[in-house]
Amino acid sequence: MRALLLALLVLSGTAQAAQLEIHLSGGQRNWSSSELLSHPQARDIQIDEDVSYKQPMRYRAVPISALLDGVTAGDHLQAVALDGFAAELPAATLLAREGAKAWLAIEDPQRPWPPLAKHKPSAGPFYLVWTDPAASQIGPEQWPFQVARIRQLATVEQRFPALLPAVDASAEIHAGFALYQKNCMACHRLNGAGDSEFGPDLNIPHSPTEYFTGDFLRQYIRAPQSLRRWPQGRMPGFSEQVLNAMELEQLIDYLQHMAQRKSSPVPDGT
Known part of the structure; x- marks a missing residue:
């Protein structure tokens, strides 16, 4: 007592x-x-x-x-x-x-x-x-x-050039980058770039676009616990009201694009 x-x-x-x-x-x-x-x-x-x-x-x-x-x-x-x-x-x-x-x-x-x-x-x-x-x-x-x-x-673009898509990337990919900043960057880093210490890196050693096949990545973004259920899971689901179908595709386009732009070496043993 x-x-x-x-x-x-x-x-x-x-x-x-x-x-x-x-x-x-x-x-x-x-x-x-x-x-x-x-x-x-x-x-x-x-x-x-x-x-x-x-x-x-x-x-x-x-x-x-x-x-x-x-x-x-x-x-x-x-x-x-x-x-x-x-x-x-x-x-x-x-x-x-x-x-x-x-x-x-x-x-x-x-x-x-x-x-x-x-x-x-x-x-x-x-x-x-x-x-x-x-x-x-x-x-x-x-x-x-x-x-x-x-x-x-300073802006995200100024602080973290490793997050930038190629200059000649499509408008959809650049839109996806803006959506990444709004919806993902608070928890995740990408290419080691970002200030969050909360969630895993979304490109190093592998982008989720490299290991989620079919529609599983879309399903995971919409409802994480529908694919990986565990009590400590803290990623929220992103509903259509938050991220509509077109925006979801733009975000995935950005992640797929950045999977080809890894700017940090894969650590040994991973």
Whole structure:
């Protein structure tokens, strides 16, 4: 019992001490949970279709634009979660005044959010959520939870040339590259390029297009557990609402193209 009480005290102290790091070109600012909860623009919002909780949720939240002083629509940001998930986010989407609106939801240590699943933590202490997400085609990978820091970076193309398709690649392949950035890059690297530490590389040593035959890769993207069922599987399925049939083909076209553009040697013994 004493050990349990001590653990609860440690968790409580950790929640109250939660810090969000924001690294922008103009400098770094750390925000505590209490500072954000009392922010002048904080308000209660309703999320009708929460991507992570799969149910309506209410949050105390701040418009993410209120925390991005000096950022302009042409800039690029990245939200990094505690588990290494790294969502690439065009600033124009985060700053938009019309369509989907981005909010930073803040978990109140005195009123913690429910766990995401049995034996799992909550989405806190910080969670990027959206009102009216369909208006701007916001995908599930653009809802990072357990966010630890937000940072301003150069674009993906500038930071990771190993991800670029050939200049003369088709329009479909270039469209697939954009879809890869939106839907895959938060969890995966490709050719060793990317910031995520969450999922496996999608080209080294082998592209999934090299070992999934027939329609199995399409099925896997739509419903991963329909092919590989295991309790710890964390890849979400990408429905037609998130990735329509044409976009799915464009994404696979990009992966097939990059399978011919491996830029890192296959490790010995693999």
